[in-house]
Amino acid sequence: MRPYQELYESGELKERAEKAAALLRSCSLCPRNCRADRTKGPSGACRSSDALKISSILPHFGEEPPFTGVKGAGAVFFSDCNLKCVYCQNHEISWEGWGRFHAPEELADAMLDLQKQGCHNIDLVSPTHVVPQLLKALDIAAGKGLSIPLIYNSGGYDSVPVLKLLEGVVDIYLPDMKYWDAETGEGFSGIADYPRHNQAAVKEMFRQVGPIQINKDGIAQKGLMVRHLILPNRFQETFYILKFIRDQLSREVAVSLMSQYHPGFKARDIEILNRPISRDEYDTVLEWFEELGLENGYRQDLSSPGFGLPSFRRGAESPFQWEESGNNEQGAVARGRGAGCGIIKQLTSPWPPFLRGNISEIPLWRGVSQKFPPGKGGSRGV
Numbered sequence: 001m002r003p004y005q006e007l008y009e010s011g012e013l014k015e016r017a018e019k020a021a022a023l024l025r026s027c028s029l030c031p032r033n034c035r036a037d038r039t040k041g042p043s044g045a046c047r048s049s050d051a052l053k054i055s056s057i058l059p060h061f062g063e064e065p066p067f068t069g070v071k072g073a074g075a076v077f078f079s080d081c082n083l084k085c086v087y088c089q090n091h092e093i094s095w096e097g098w099g100r101f102h103a104p105e106e107l108a109d110a111m112l113d114l115q116k117q118g119c120h121n122i123d124l125v126s127p128t129h130v131v132p133q134l135l136k137a138l139d140i141a142a143g144k145g146l147s148i149p150l151i152y153n154s155g156g157y158d159s160v161p162v163l164k165l166l167e168g169v170v171d172i173y174l175p176d177m178k179y180w181d182a183e184t185g186e187g188f189s190g191i192a193d194y195p196r197h198n199q200a201a202v203k204e205m206f207r208q209v210g211p212i213q214i215n216k217d218g219i220a221q222k223g224l225m226v227r228h229l230i231l232p233n234r235f236q237e238t239f240y241i242l243k244f245i246r247d248q249l250s251r252e253v254a255v256s257l258m259s260q261y262h263p264g265f266k267a268r269d270i271e272i273l274n275r276p277i278s279r280d281e282y283d284t285v286l287e288w289f290e291e292l293g294l295e296n297g298y299r300q301d302l303s304s305p306g307f308g309l310p311s312f313r314r315g316a317e318s319p320f321q322w323e324e325s326g327n328n329e330q331g332a333v334a335r336g337r338g339a340g341c342g343i344i345k346q347l348t349s350p351w352p353p354f355l356r357g358n359i360s361e362i363p364l365w366r367g368v369s370q371k372f373p374p375g376k377g378g379s380r381g382v
């Protein structure tokens with residue numbers, strides 16, 4: 001029996017949902033701590049009310065292999081977001097709020113339908129601002145027989161007290177670690193304190209679930225995987241994030257090193273973000289991963305820039321063109337390999353040659369220049 005089923009049986013899941021719902025009257029569901037009364041309508045930085053708005057619910061083949069498997073992750077894409085990232089590939093739902101309102105009972109039935117379709121999990125995408133509503137839906141779904149793992153797939157700007165309400169509820173945490181520098185958090189997501197809260201949140205997630213556990217079929221059942229999207233001209237921050245994972249969590253923590261950055265949305269107008277990452281940047285990051293002694297992770301090919309970019313206006317059922325039908329080549333590859341949004345490979349293949357190039361002179365955000373790699377003349381005292 002899954003822990004969330006036990007919490008349902010004891011009645012505690014319902015109590016947790018009620019405790020979380022109380023936070024909506026003076027919202028502190030995320031570290032922005034807006035104190036908005038969301039029961040009165042859309043408010044706060046996420047512009048959400050206490051209603052549950054969802055963009056898409058579908059078997060999704062764009063997650064890492066242990067989540068996608070062969071039948072897909074059972075993805076629920078929530079509308080709106082507590083982050084406002086200038087390069088967001090899901091900006092149609094995160095910034096513009098595309099989606100349809102669902103009653104908790106509807107979401108519960110949708111989750112059960114994903115389970116019936118064979119999905120390996122329920123993959124809650126950008127759930128931070130709707131924790132109360134999804135707990136209520138989960139309580140209903142657990143009562144009707146939901147039993148597959150629950151993934152909390154967030155941007156990583158989560159509140160520790162709210163995460164404590166999710167202990168024993170969430171099986172798998174899949175948070176981003178986006179930035180190490182406060183200036184970058186402020187510049188690219190409008191939140192200077194992202195790193196501090198993100199690090200505290202990921203530590204709490206790891207305390208609850210530990211390293212990722214995969215069953216004999218290669219499907220994740222429990223644990224933490226950290227996602228990190230490498231940004232052009234900011235890839236040096238990756239070093240500190242990887243070092244944090246090694247030193248503050250564990251070498252065993254799985255890290256998904258994502259190369260799929262695409263200069264879309266507002267990033268087109270920001271000079272240092274207006275290009276994909278380079279081969280040099282990605283290879284350097286892979287080298288750091290190895291040098292730091294991290295043991296578990298996934299990487300993406302650089303060969304398909306822009307591959308997997310969704311359009312949530314195309315229709316709630318098919319935001320990912322390659323998932324709409326298995327006819328195109330990328331869709332076939334994605335389905336067959338349990339990948340997507342670029343092709344993700346387990347880090348067991350030989351490392352590419354180290355192409356450090358001239359990285360020590362790459363200018364950083366706001367023109368600050370810094371010696372890299374850290375620890376080899378760097379100035380931050382790692």
Ligand code: SF4
Nearest residue numbers: 027030033034044046
């Ligand atoms: S969930 Fe929304 S309203 Fe609540 S604190 Fe975060 S951004 Fe503000």
